[in-house]
Amino acid sequence: MGDPRFVFAALALSVFGIAMIYSAGLTDIPTPVSNAWKRQSVWLMVSIVAFAVASRVPLRWLEWLTPWIYGLALALLFAVLVVGSGPGTRSWLKFAGFSFQPAELAKLATILMLAMTLSGREEPETRLLRLWRPLLITFAPFVLVLAQPDLGSAVTFGVILICALFWAGIPLFTIFMLVSPGVSLLLGWSATVWGAWFVLVILLLYFHRPYMLEAVAVAVGNLAAGALATPLWNSLAPYQQNRLLVFLNPGIDPRGAGWHLIQSRVAIGSGGWLGQGFGDGPQKRLSFLPEQHTDFIFSVIGEELGFVGVLVVLAAFGWLLHRVVRIAVGSSQNFGSILTFSLFGAWFAHLVINIGMTVGLMPVTGLPLPFLSYGGTFLLMTFIGVALISRTALES
């Protein structure tokens, strides 16, 4: 095993996750969540088996398998759009009594594919337009996931791309140029703010002097994105708009979209220093906290284990993620290294977005928390990731 302490930390967090899911199921009126911990335990077993298998696969074989895995992922993403099911979205495939989320596989597949593409020993691309391959590799699943629609997961792909490029050594400014239209889109709601941003972009373009075509493409991209901001906002479904609005002010809709955030804060805040005690959290117990086993599992931790508990868990995550970075740095195997760092990025994004959501720093997106949130496919894919990182560590 490559890095036993890392694997042990992953396992420990998962077991802790099962304990918290068990607590999440302790509501006064039993719901399906009451048995979720049992299902999660089963999935953990499966994941451990998968870990055992995947960590034995040499990275070179994996690299060879990658395009097939990627192809399979895309195929399943297409399939779910056609025959998929789910509450309000089409994100699940059901067969033989099991539910499977292709988006999770696609994240892993994209990481692999990007790692494969970017792991050559050549000089890293400096030219934005020459990055069309990684862009395309990411764009395809991004669009398919967005079509489900699953905004949160789609955003993860962007993060993966940036991390892969970042670790492959692409110059920071190039990455900046790539990302800038995205920022323009986000800032397009206010002409003044966007204007300031655009000025910044132009200034930076001037100082770094990329190729003309690139500069023009970036400028145009920013302009287009800025212009698209409003029509894109209008095309969002009301509930999606609501989610973003209440993120800014949950008081707008305290019974509807703001409910999750308000209840999460009440639960966490009332935990105080030491929490209400494992299993005893009143907000969770009386069903005031929604999605307490998935999106808001960290709120349960906050309510029941208090600030001390939160610190411990955050420290555990911090340690685990920093180990992943160390492994990525210490690996001379480019494929493995990029793969590892991309996984770091994906997990980091999930962590920040999920926990940030519970305290109101992020809008409600439905991204699960690695190792802790209930979710079979997600746990499985995460542990395969653990296996690949472990393999990378081994082969260093």
Add this chain to the structure above:
Amino acid sequence: MNSGGNGGGNPSRPGGVRSQSDVDRMRGRRARLALGLLFGCLGVLVAAFLRLQVAGQAEYTLQSTQNRLRAISMPPPRGSIYDRRGRLLAENVPGYSLSLLPGSPDSARATLDRLAPWLGLTANERDDLYQRFRQRPGSALLVRDDMEPAIVAAIEERRPEFRMVLIDTHPRRRYPAGTAIAHVIGYVSEISESELEIPDFESYEAGRTIGKKGIEREYELSLGGTPGVRFVEVNARGSIVGEFGPRPSVPAVPGEDLTLGLDLELHLLADSIFPDTMKGGVVALDPQTGEVLLLYSHPTFDPNLFVGGISFPEWASLRDDPMQPLLNRALSALYPPGSTWKPVLASLALRDGVAGIKDYMPSACHGSLQYGNRTFHCWKHSGHGRLDMSGAIKESCNVFFYQLGQRIGLDGLLSGVSGLGFNGRTGIDIPGETGGRYPPNRGWYDERFGPRGWTESVTLNLSIGQGETEQSLLRMAQFYAAVATGQPPIIPHLRRSEVMEARRVDWRLDLPEERRQELIAALARVVNEPGGTAYSVRLADWTLAGKTGTAQNPHGEAHSWFVGFAPAENPRIVIAAIVENGHPDNTRSLAVPLASRLAHRFLTDEGIPPSPPREPAAASAVSGASP
């Protein structure tokens, strides 16, 4: 300058291969950047949690409590009400309500079908209940609020069939004497929105039971008690989960029991002997203590109907009944006193020396009196002949009193009578009293009829208790109590004297004792001497004294009055009775035997030693005092 930044390796070899050490260095730098971002974000998260959990703990703990804490009011047991002998007038009995517990719609349907024969549910009612059940899946559904105990027992016996049924008890008011005491006791029901605004009921909440009328209302604050509070925990759907540990429930403070001076026996007797088809009322007072012994109005109603809310058809039938059963004729109705007014005049005359008990008036009674160009009649068309005041009282001669009134003079009548409290309320401790009416001065007539719209002839009508005077039973009884005891009367009250501060009225009769005895003797002659208008109802064991009255009324037959007291030498009961239009055949006067029987009953029950009336002496020798 090429695309730099801390970018890739050697710019002088574009398209070439970079060395592993370059890569490692690049990665080392970028790793530090990444880790910096990681710990930066974690730091922000920690700060956010710090703000919520440390700085915000108090506030969020409060919100957490507010989310799940509900205070449920526990109704206090209401005080019971007793009569002077400790008999129950109002009590609390358990009331049963039946609800359907949350569960599967199919079970609900089946349970409703099984309940139908017991509760008498029609198919429509069953469907309606079923729909309401389905609309609120997490809550219990109240099916019936007021169940008969027999049906409750039957359902409890068949528990396995009715698992979804919840039977709950709550206290319910009951008036065992029902119709006999309806008007005086009043009834209770749920507090209304407008009542919630009343400052006295500031602490009352919606859903609380409150006295609406009568004694129940008058003494609401002491009968009502204070509700307790039960703190329960609710979940996000609002369902009660359990008691809220940190806050123990506050027990309810029961209402105080109340004892009234009423005599339930009198009420029951009055209810049974009052002529069924007639309207009217009876009031009885204890002249020594001011306690009200009887406050009865007919027709009456069953106050138990109102408890828990009266059904609309029942309410409508009471409201629309032309006999007006809801009107309290003992308290809220005014009548012209008719001949019962004559002793008032006599008191004034005796007090002010205008005439003596043995004095005659200029004109004898031949059936009428001429005044100006108008003829004023006496009820006895053949006339009474020559009578002195005592005889005029005994035989109720109008002609005598027309002249007496003239002798007193209109001003004397107006100011004298007004000074005896006949304009306004007695102040009895029960809501709804209507104060009597009497012209206070000439100005009143001027305003009413215009300065030239009336003449002194109003004096004559006033003298015989007709015209612009209307009084209540209560007020007439109170005046006779003043005559009977020689003291300023105590303000009538329903509550027992021991706990009430007795307050005397602010007016004075001021009859010298000798004159008073003369008057009492005359009143005794009315009942106990042959020829007296109430001779037929004289009592064997006590001397009943009083005055009959026939009050003309423009709407029909004259009203029948009697106001009196017994025993005359040491009065223990003053009684005033009226039967509207109570002069069938123009011979019988229905109020008179009513009052007599009630007085007899009271004196018997109280164990007053008999003191039979003396044989009437020679007509002129009147001495009221008896051994």
